[in-house]
Each structure stands twice: as C-alpha cells, then as structure tokens.
Amino acid sequence: MNDIGASFVAVETAPTPHGIAEGARISVIMVVYMTGEALEQSLACVLDDRHVAEFIVVDNGSDAREAAILDAYAERHPQMRLLRGQGNVGFARGANLGAAAAVGEVLIFLNPDAFLQPGGAGALAKAVLDGGTMRLVGGRVLNADRTEQRGARRGEITPMAALLSLSGLTRRASLRRYEVHWENEAAPAALCPVPTISGAFFAMRRAGYARLGGFDEGYFLHVEDIDLCWRVREAGGEVMFHPKAEVIHLGHTSRASPLRVELYKGMGLARYFRKRADGLGEALAAWLLWPLVVGAAVARPLLWRLTGRAI
Numbered sequence: 001m002n003d004i005g006a007s008f009v010a011v012e013t014a015p016t017p018h019g020i021a022e023g024a025r026i027s028v029i030m031v032v033y034m035t036g037e038a039l040e041q042s043l044a045c046v047l048d049d050r051h052v053a054e055f056i057v058v059d060n061g062s063d064a065r066e067a068a069i070l071d072a073y074a075e076r077h078p079q080m081r082l083l084r085g086q087g088n089v090g091f092a093r094g095a096n097l098g099a100a101a102a103v104g105e106v107l108i109f110l111n112p113d114a115f116l117q118p119g120g121a122g123a124l125a126k127a128v129l130d131g132g133t134m135r136l137v138g139g140r141v142l143n144a145d146r147t148e149q150r151g152a153r154r155g156e157i158t159p160m161a162a163l164l165s166l167s168g169l170t171r172r173a174s175l176r177r178y179e180v181h182w183e184n185e186a187a188p189a190a191l192c193p194v195p196t197i198s199g200a201f202f203a204m205r206r207a208g209y210a211r212l213g214g215f216d217e218g219y220f221l222h223v224e225d226i227d228l229c230w231r232v233r234e235a236g237g238e239v240m241f242h243p244k245a246e247v248i249h250l251g252h253t254s255r256a257s258p259l260r261v262e263l264y265k266g267m268g269l270a271r272y273f274r275k276r277a278d279g280l281g282e283a284l285a286a287w288l289l290w291p292l293v294v295g296a297a298v299a300r301p302l303l304w305r306l307t308g309r310a311i
Helices: 039-047 064-076 091-101 120-129 159-167 173-178 206-212 224-234 258-275 280-307
Strands: 026-032 052-059 080-083 106-110 114-116 135-142 201-205 238-249
Touching (some): 026 091, 026 120, 039 052, 039 064, 080 091, 106 120, 120 135, 120 238, 135 224, 159 173, 201 238, 224 238, 224 258
Parallel strands (some): 026 052, 026 106, 135 238
Antiparallel strands (some): 106 201, 114 238
C-alpha cells in the first residue's frame, strides 16, 4: 500500500446554495487499458458533465488506435489530462497515480466502459461533502437495459459467502443467506449505508483517500474496491450507496482475456481474506479456501462461454 498523501494539495471550500462547495473541484479519474468500443462514449459522457472540473485519464498501455482517441479528446478538452509512460501497472496503482495528480477536493473513480449519466457526478460529490472526511459513496451501476448490475451494492464479503456466490450455489433457498449481491432487492429511495460498493463508480474526499493511502497496490485488478470499503469502515468512516447517481456499465467490451481477469479476481479475493483474517483460525481457513475461491472465479468465464449465461 502506498502513502500517496504527500502528493495531495488542500483546496479551500465555501458552501453554496446547491450543496456542492464552490471550491470543491470534482476530479474524475479513469484508468484505461484495452477498453474497446465503449471508450469514446465513456470519455464524452464525462466531458459533457458541467460539474467535472478535471478529468485525469491514466493510460496503462493503450494500442495505437485507442491512444489516438485519447490524444484527440485531450487536445480538444483542456480539462482532460493524460498520464502515460508507467506501462500496465494494474488498476490500483494506476488509480493512485491519477489521485496523486488530481487537485479536486472530491475524487470520482469511473471505469472506462461506464457511461456517466446526467447529474451523477454532482450527486456523488454532494453526498461525499455532506459527510465526514472518511466517507465513501458508490453510485448505482446499471446494465444497458437499465436493470441494476451485479456488484454495485454488496454485503459483507467473507470466504464462505464469496465461494458460494461465485459458484452460483446461493440460488438454492437453503444457501440464499450467503448471497453478497443485493441487486435483486428493491433499490433504496435515498442514500443509505452498505458494507461494500463497486469500484466502477464511486467518490471520496481527496483528503480521506490520501489518509488511507489510496488503493492497496498489492491488488493488480479487482478486489481493491472491496478492500478499500473495509478499510474505510475499519477507520471509523462510512460506506454509502447512492441510488440516484447512475452510470450505465457495459462490461464485456474489454479486449483483455476474461479468463485472466477472473484469475486476478480470484487471487485478489484470496489475498483479501488472508489480509483481514482475525486470528489463527481465520488465517488457516483463508489459506485452505484460496484454491477453491480462485477456481470458482476462473470457472465463471468458462461457464459463460459454454452456456451463454453468467453465474
């Protein structure tokens, strides 16, 4: 985990009638790597949002075509900044590089295959600023048909819950209590606390993010968001879900290998359980279960290819 706090600069703010502080610049941070067809629309949605004062794109190694798209957008939009040259350092480190370069009081992290919906950035920023320094707010992540996507609001993620959810066994009535994904439950009417949100679209004060050291860079891809939510709560902060701040998240547009992506997810979950194990018993259980967790994660894209249905 990096201590990136020294790279952050304080921004003085003053309240406004609209609830978003006048000096509270919103910095959107996007890590890009082999995004595919969604990239241009994702960039355009951010740049069309009047609340976004700064847009930092961390290019983890685009091909010539996507690099040309990024260059063209950056040339036309002075609020967009490109960070390059670090290679594919993974999502967590890339996000931390973007956060360290940002000047806004509110940091919004957004996936490059997600389309920011009107008012989404402002709603997240207001929710963050209405709370303490250590408040993390995730938005509602939607499929293209505007149904809620899996993962945007989740329960406490334990080794047993992760294993049963990844394997699809929580569809059985006797095991449903272990399901960590809440997208099939009625959406709350207003901002509410949840244990875990999605890293695809969330916001924090820059000061709070820096105090925690940002994402733990021991995660290359996936699970760094689960870890961050846990650390926020361990530090006495709040993790909140905002049902009115929305993005449409396509998914499956990346040209990266889905098998490799799921392998990173499984390895990340295994690492997370070892990291937060409390006592010898939990540590032993985490070590014993990690092959099953990784195997269940890797099986997901294989089953999706065979059946056309994700578990």
